[in-house]
Amino acid sequence: MKRFRAELHLHTVHSACAEVEMIPPLIVQRAMDDGINLIAVTDHNATANIAAVQKAALGYDLTVLPGMEVQTREDVHCLCLFDTLEQAAAWQAVVDAHLPNLVNRPDFFGEQYVVDETGDFIRSETRLLAISTNISLDDACRQVTELGGLFIPAHVNRTTNGLLPILGFVPQGIPIAALEISLHITPDQALSQFPQIAGYPLIQNGDVHMLDSMLGANEFFLEDVSIAEIRQALKQENGRSHKILLT
Amino acid sequence: MNLQQIIDALNLTILTEKKDFSLIEPASGYTSDLLSCVMAGAAKQGIWVTLQSHGNIVAVAALLDLCAIIITEDAKPDAATISKANEEGIIMLATSEKSFSVCGQLWSLGLRGG
Numbered sequence A: 001m002k003r004f005r006a007e008l009h010l011h012t013v014h015s016a017c018a019e020v021e022m023i024p025p026l027i028v029q030r031a032m033d034d035g036i037n038l039i040a041v042t043d044h045n046a047t048a049n050i051a052a053v054q055k056a057a058l059g060y061d062l063t064v065l066p067g068m069e070v071q072t073r074e075d076v077h078c079l080c081l082f083d084t085l086e087q088a089a090a091w092q093a094v095v096d097a098h099l100p101n102l103v104n105r106p107d108f109f110g111e112q113y114v115v116d117e118t119g120d121f122i123r124s125e126t127r128l129l130a131i132s133t134n135i136s137l138d139d140a141c142r143q144v145t146e147l148g149g150l151f152i153p154a155h156v157n158r159t160t161n162g163l164l165p166i167l168g169f170v171p172q173g174i175p176i177a178a179l180e181i182s183l184h185i186t187p188d189q190a191l192s193q194f195p196q197i198a199g200y201p202l203i204q205n206g207d208v209h210m211l212d213s214m215l216g217a218n219e220f221f222l223e224d225v226s227i228a229e230i231r232q233a234l235k236q237e238n239g240r241s242h243k244i245l246l247t
Numbered sequence B: 001m002n003l004q005q006i007i008d009a010l011n012l013t014i015l016t017e018k019k020d021f022s023l024i025e026p027a028s029g030y031t032s033d034l035l036s037c038v039m040a041g042a043a044k045q046g047i048w049v050t051l052q053s054h055g056n057i058v059a060v061a062a063l064l065d066l067c068a069i070i071i072t073e074d075a076k077p078d079a080a081t082i083s084k085a086n087e088e089g090i091i092m093l094a095t096s097e098k099s100f101s102v103c104g105q106l107w108s109l110g111l112r113g114g
Helices: A024-033 A050-056 A085-097 A137-146 A163-167 A187-193 A227-234 B003-010 B035-041 B056-064 B079-088 B099-108
Strands: A002-010 A038-041 A063-071 A077-081 A113-115 A121-124 A150-153 A179-181 A202-204 A218-222 A241-244 B028-031 B046-050 B068-071 B092-094
Touching: A002 A063, A002 A077, A024 A050, A038 A050, A050 A063, A050 A085, A063 A085, A077 A137, A085 A137, A137 A150, A150 A179, A150 A227, A163 B035, A187 A202, A202 A241, A218 A227, A227 A241, B003 B099, B028 B099, B035 B056, B046 B056, B046 B099, B056 B068, B056 B079, B079 B092
Parallel strands: A002 A038, A038 A063, A179 A202, B028 B046, B046 B068, B068 B092
Antiparallel strands: A002 A218, A063 A077, A077 A150, A113 A121, A218 A241
């Protein structure tokens, strides 16, 4: 088994709320400096910068998983992680069809830049991305899982866009792979404040909007990187394992 | 004031099974879309006004022994949620009106916060 330190919730400049430093080469460099060898790119309702980060990581010991942080109808943020750009594109098509057609106001929300692997500007997305799609959390979870992805409600303890404050408890009967806790809480504190999360695998990420918040708090032991391997690790199955490193 | 009078006055759509709503007297009203707040703040036998239509609303209403949920802005609970509400005996009503307007009308009818 190979050891991976993973940051699975990371925004690029495609997310209006991310700092301008969140461009592919700087993301890769910081991951390398911090000993992180697995990241997922998870922009708000968007996937356009994933390929650029993957290209920037070529030649480094760093795997970049395609992902998205989708905002469901209920205002809940959820990580969607995939093996391939094709799966991410298929999910993006669903999201695009359910995203209200509003125009971004860069002066208020910030710019939404699509960039190349060097961080150079390609275009500015004009459609407002960081808003609720009209997809229910349950439907999103089922569809992402059917596409082969992992569905992980993000920062579940957070009052803003977190599953537990908004929906009270974890919905039953849907294939939720794990729950993400925010960087401001330890797993023990999360379990004590929210006993309803007992039994779910927990991951922790920096919800990285600036380079300094990269945590790499997830330690995985995997044969190689794939959604199937991570799924087993979250369940501590077949010799794969996962734990949250106390940072 | 009974629930049938409220249904008539607000022209609410009944999503769950029909019953004699005139026998049900809501004690108070409450509104929030954050289910954690509802769990902490809504009073027993109250009417809950929300635009949240996720299946978890049924469990929250059952947990708190709420009288009925009014789902606003045309938010549509799915069939599984409606069926769960019927199983739990939770009354779900719907309207295209906004929560603000529904609360105003309930207030005019004499309903108060719990």
